Amino acid sequence: MSVQSEPTRGAGPEPTRGAVPLLQVEDLRVSFHTDDGVVHAVDGISYSVDSGRTLGIVGESGSGKSVSSLTTLGLTRSPRAQIEGRMLFDGRDLLTMEDDALRRVRGNDIAMIFQDPLSALHPFYKVGNQLMEAVLSHRDVSKQAARDRAIDLLELVGIPDPQRRVDAYPHEFSGGMRQRAMIAMALANEPKLLIADEPTTALDVTVQAQILALLEGLQRRLGMAIIIITHDLGVVAEIADEIAVMYAGRIVEHASAQQIFASPQHPYTWGLLKSIPRLDNPRGEELVPISGRPPSLINRPSGCHFHPRCPYVREAHKRIDPRLEPVPDDPGHEVACLLQPQVRGSIWRALQAGQTPAAARRLVEPAASAPVEATPLAEEAS
Amino acid sequence: MTATVTGERVAEPTSGTSIIEVRNLVKHFPITRGVIFQRQVGAVKAVDDVSFEVKRGETLGIVGETGCGKSTTARLIVRLLDPTSGQVLFEGEDIAKRKGDALRALHREMQMIFQDPYSSLNPRRRVGSIIAEPFVIHGLLKGEGERKRRVQELMDRVGLNPEHYNRYPHEFSGGQRQRIGVARAIALEPKVLVADEPVSALDVSIQAQVLNLLRDLQREMGLTLIFIAHDLSVVRHMCDRVAVMYLGSLVELASSDELYAHPRHPYTGALLSAVPVPEPPEQKRDRMLLSGDVPSPANPPKACRFHTRCPKAQELCSVEAPPLEHKDPSHEGLAACHFPLTEDEIRQRLPAALTR
Numbered sequence: 001m002s003v004q005s006e007p008t009r010g011a012g013p014e015p016t017r018g019a020v021p022l023l024q025v026e027d028l029r030v031s032f033h034t035d036d037g038v039v040h041a042v043d044g045i046s047y048s049v050d051s052g053r054t055l056g057i058v059g060e061s062g063s064g065k066s067v068s069s070l071t072t073l074g075l076t077r078s079p080r081a082q083i084e085g086r087m088l089f090d091g092r093d094l095l096t097m098e099d100d101a102l103r104r105v106r107g108n109d110i111a112m113i114f115q116d117p118l119s120a121l122h123p124f125y126k127v128g129n130q131l132m133e134a135v136l137s138h139r140d141v142s143k144q145a146a147r148d149r150a151i152d153l154l155e156l157v158g159i160p161d162p163q164r165r166v167d168a169y170p171h172e173f174s175g176g177m178r179q180r181a182m183i184a185m186a187l188a189n190e191p192k193l194l195i196a197d198e199p200t201t202a203l204d205v206t207v208q209a210q211i212l213a214l215l216e217g218l219q220r221r222l223g224m225a226i227i228i229i230t231h232d233l234g235v236v237a238e239i240a241d242e243i244a245v246m247y248a249g250r251i252v253e254h255a256s257a258q259q260i261f262a263s264p265q266h267p268y269t270w271g272l273l274k275s276i277p278r279l280d281n282p283r284g285e286e287l288v289p290i291s292g293r294p295p296s297l298i299n300r301p302s303g304c305h306f307h308p309r310c311p312y313v314r315e316a317h318k319r320i321d322p323r324l325e326p327v328p329d330d331p332g333h334e335v336a337c338l339l340q341p342q343v344r345g346s347i348w349r350a351l352q353a354g355q356t357p358a359a360a361r362r363l364v365e366p367a368a369s370a371p372v373e374a375t376p377l378a379e380e381a382s
Numbered sequence: 383m384t385a386t387v388t389g390e391r392v393a394e395p396t397s398g399t400s401i402i403e404v405r406n407l408v409k410h411f412p413i414t415r416g417v418i419f420q421r422q423v424g425a426v427k428a429v430d431d432v433s434f435e436v437k438r439g440e441t442l443g444i445v446g447e448t449g450c451g452k453s454t455t456a457r458l459i460v461r462l463l464d465p466t467s468g469q470v471l472f473e474g475e476d477i478a479k480r481k482g483d484a485l486r487a488l489h490r491e492m493q494m495i496f497q498d499p500y501s502s503l504n505p506r507r508r509v510g511s512i513i514a515e516p517f518v519i520h521g522l523l524k525g526e527g528e529r530k531r532r533v534q535e536l537m538d539r540v541g542l543n544p545e546h547y548n549r550y551p552h553e554f555s556g557g558q559r560q561r562i563g564v565a566r567a568i569a570l571e572p573k574v575l576v577a578d579e580p581v582s583a584l585d586v587s588i589q590a591q592v593l594n595l596l597r598d599l600q601r602e603m604g605l606t607l608i609f610i611a612h613d614l615s616v617v618r619h620m621c622d623r624v625a626v627m628y629l630g631s632l633v634e635l636a637s638s639d640e641l642y643a644h645p646r647h648p649y650t651g652a653l654l655s656a657v658p659v660p661e662p663p664e665q666k667r668d669r670m671l672l673s674g675d676v677p678s679p680a681n682p683p684k685a686c687r688f689h690t691r692c693p694k695a696q697e698l699c700s701v702e703a704p705p706l707e708h709k710d711p712s713h714e715g716l717a718a719c720h721f722p723l724t725e726d727e728i729r730q731r732l733p734a735a736l737t738r
Contacts, residue, residue, distance in 0.1 A: 234660045288590065
């Protein structure tokens, strides 16, 4: 166990606000060299997360949301991967850390819950042994102590009859119980940062609600920071304090959960909000899909990466690459969009009033050139 | 030719009458022991005494947790599985008796869209031949040119580029593959389309494209749609009526408006309560969290199957199974519960937006 992390351990749940955040990511870039070309999986993202807080990262498959978090744990390191930027965790840069030092952090100070609990647990070993391994690899304790810890952990995450279940194999657990076992394993060493990659995607709503409540309760008790990665806006609404929306390897909008839902600024965020049926909307409401599909990360679109799918695109947007900039009069809200802030406000109000994106487009510029008609056929551009 | 057929169908003034009737449907999968001398030691009661009807032209949703028997029910309806007992009546006739040509004729009327667009398309066949397969099986449109034209019409209809006729499934994205599945399912202009979790494998931004397509097709072709999903928001959006299943039995059946605003069965209440609403709640609602997991369908609890997890369960619930019946004279819905939810309980536990 590293000496310098000792004093901060167990410092209590009070967030160290104002000081340096627990994890600070600056201009992270991750690209992979493949036979087909260079995949720009993560392209210059910055975010930070503090103890006791939850950051939600939202995006579709291929938006780079998982790669950014795997990089936190050094799991994307490979001869074919190029990783740039800084990732300061407790003042130390995770990107330049030696493998040995990183191994001491991984599973100890930073832990991860993976999406598919069946493939993340080894089918050959008892759940208890896998939990004990998580303890034994970071602490110098006896096997019996590790086993007791494993039982405590199973109890902590609400698995009934932990004394007996500790000797069960993963296949004897249901999906929800496996996910709980994964969470137990992640919590084995009371991490300061917990990364949950689609922790509830494979689960039923009832179990999802249980798992989210469990994570919230554990966060209150242990004061850890959580990064939750998901494509489900409902899940982040329930649990996240801050939300970063990712598209094609970049953060296109970043704000508090309230701001994202009250006044979303990016056309992609609008698309996500309008394309899912919601229990709190009138039943007959038409869904407005985002046309097309996520871009290839090898040949990314020019200019604003979202422009081929954006209903409000103008000629200039195909050339100019927007930067993530603060939204005027909305502190803490950042967006990467070339539309004027007033225009964005009026489009969102029009969409909320039930107008289609095609109708709302006239707000972009009354004399705009003929709109690029967004049809499902745009999806074919492959 | 196709235009006239669809035209006639829309004109049929028969909506409201039942097209499918499910009577006391039971499906048990045997659990066996032994390799050479197999003996049955039990049965997974996947569907246990389920009865409901599907009205012509409506969308009926079936929801429930994993393992509640919703997919098995769907497969029984299109007769991809044979029931252990009970009947499925399609236009008044029991489909279990159909064999050979008669069964094939049935499948012209009922088609299915599967959950996983990756495993439900043969990777070695070209898209054109996948969509043309129904014509081959049923010996329709024998002419090469005629068949190709029809397939391209279908591709165009579901929003695929007809020029991609000769591509393989791997060249398409998930959403497009699901469109291929839809094109294949509507090729024979069936009367009933059974969609088993058609969007759960798709990205959020693509889901709406497929949902809108299904809705448009239903309106145009006058289809009856049986829509199975575990996402309650999607079901509410798509369906006229919703059946809620728990451990192989039907616990509630009501119109969407009624079910989502006034759920009667505590299980429905728990499902709705668990749905995350994409807006941070101003005041957190009183979540009705179910504890534990669904019991094993091989050995379901006696009497009311939900009593082991039900917050309102009393002694009666473990003794006597509640019948599926009207719980409220002003509502049409049916629920199987001795102690249905009251309006006060509903207001406390459900997302505020639903009960407004």
